[in-house]
Amino acid sequence: MNYHIKYLKYKKKYFELKQKGGSINCTKLTNLKQCRDNIDPVSLEPINPYNTNNYYLTDVGKDGKGNCYKKDVWKKIHPEGWGEKISPSTNVPTKCIFPSDETEALDIINRNWISIEDFDDTYKNNENVILAATYQYAYAFTFASDEIKRNIEIVKKAINANLQVYRYILPEFQNNRDIIMLMVQLDGSFLDFAPEQFKSDYNIVLEAVKENGLAIQFASNKLKNDRNILIEAIKQNGLALEFGNSTFKNDYEIVKTAINGYDMDSPQAIQFASNDLKESDIFKKLILDAILKDNLIFSLVPSRFKNDTKFVLEAVKINGNILKFIKEPLNDDDFIVKTAISSKPEAIKYASIRLRNLLGKK
Numbered sequence: 001m002n003y004h005i006k007y008l009k010y011k012k013k014y015f016e017l018k019q020k021g022g023s024i025n026c027t028k029l030t031n032l033k034q035c036r037d038n039i040d041p042v043s044l045e046p047i048n049p050y051n052t053n054n055y056y057l058t059d060v061g062k063d064g065k066g067n068c069y070k071k072d073v074w075k076k077i078h079p080e081g082w083g084e085k086i087s088p089s090t091n092v093p094t095k096c097i098f099p100s101d102e103t104e105a106l107d108i109i110n111r112n113w114i115s116i117e118d119f120d121d122t123y124k125n126n127e128n129v130i131l132a133a134t135y136q137y138a139y140a141f142t143f144a145s146d147e148i149k150r151n152i153e154i155v156k157k158a159i160n161a162n163l164q165v166y167r168y169i170l171p172e173f174q175n176n177r178d179i180i181m182l183m184v185q186l187d188g189s190f191l192d193f194a195p196e197q198f199k200s201d202y203n204i205v206l207e208a209v210k211e212n213g214l215a216i217q218f219a220s221n222k223l224k225n226d227r228n229i230l231i232e233a234i235k236q237n238g239l240a241l242e243f244g245n246s247t248f249k250n251d252y253e254i255v256k257t258a259i260n261g262y263d264m265d266s267p268q269a270i271q272f273a274s275n276d277l278k279e280s281d282i283f284k285k286l287i288l289d290a291i292l293k294d295n296l297i298f299s300l301v302p303s304r305f306k307n308d309t310k311f312v313l314e315a316v317k318i319n320g321n322i323l324k325f326i327k328e329p330l331n332d333d334d335f336i337v338k339t340a341i342s343s344k345p346e347a348i349k350y351a352s353i354r355l356r357n358l359l360g361k362k
Contacts, residue, residue, distance in 0.1 A: 105129045113137045121145065127154055131161055138164035156182055163187055180204060188212030191219065205229055213237030213261065216244075234258040238266030241273075250274035252282055259290045267294040270301070278302055284311060288318055295321035312336060320344030328352060 098120050099105035105123045108115045113136035116124065123129045125145035131154075133140035141149075141158055148154050155173055158165045163186055166174065173179050180198050183190040188211035191199060198204045200220040208215040209229060213236035216224055223229050225245050233240035234254065238261030241249060248254050249272055258269035267290040277283055279302075287305060290297040298306070298315065305311055312330050315322050320340035323331060324347075330336055332352035340347040341359075348359060 109133050116140050116143045134158045135161040138162045141165050141168045184208035188215035191215045209233035213240035216240045237263035238269030241269045267297045291319045295319045298322040298325045316340035320347035323347045323350040
């Protein structure tokens, strides 16, 4: 067969392929390896990264079920260029890839996960190859063999590699309790997408809120009102208090636990305390706990606390930057401002103009 293909554009370069001495040679390239790496001998189109290091595509086809089978093959690549094609088929086949071993298969997958679609059945039934592909892109799991798709242990490993694999597993596994448990342990917010019956499953919900406290919003109403579930949720993220009932929001210990939650935004949970609790003197202790972590919390407290000279003085000792939320006349109080800047020197910028000028700061 004579091949006359000119000016094949690839990576802003033009390749000219000519037949010389029974073999196809590349010209206008930096080296022959670049030619071998970038030209597909079947289609003579540039590809990447199917064939490198003397790895070459076979001339194969797919049967009606999409299975790969060998037809004609290419000879081994010669140092001077591509070898000749042996007995080309009259039927233009869909190309498939037949790696020589697992190592080569993994190398191909690591460079381009979509290659799994063109692999022969041997490697679509290979656990390591499938996991390597799904790690890159969850959709790759759709190309796995039926045997792998029905193996729950491999399915779990695939989910561990890429949570989005859940979208492509068999329906019976999407409703499997062990799979749902694994999903919420890896991402508590998955509870939102779990089949409805699992939102009322105590242990499933418990694991979900331990991973992400805000997942409590997706639990059944009964479990949202379960004290143990709520406590685990606010330990992880205090903002989960928003989804608790009024009894919990009026509970000093629960609000305190929320403010001290693991997530950095937890101190903001103070805003979800009940009005009764906010009006009590004991609420002052909660404010002081919160501003120790985040001065912005002071912007969320009732005005009566911001105007309480004694309390403001106590607060600036803990975090001088709350001066930002203090208005006149307290931000013009010498003792309060000096106490604030002794805690946080940068707090001087929040003082009154008089005190900024008095202290020589602008």
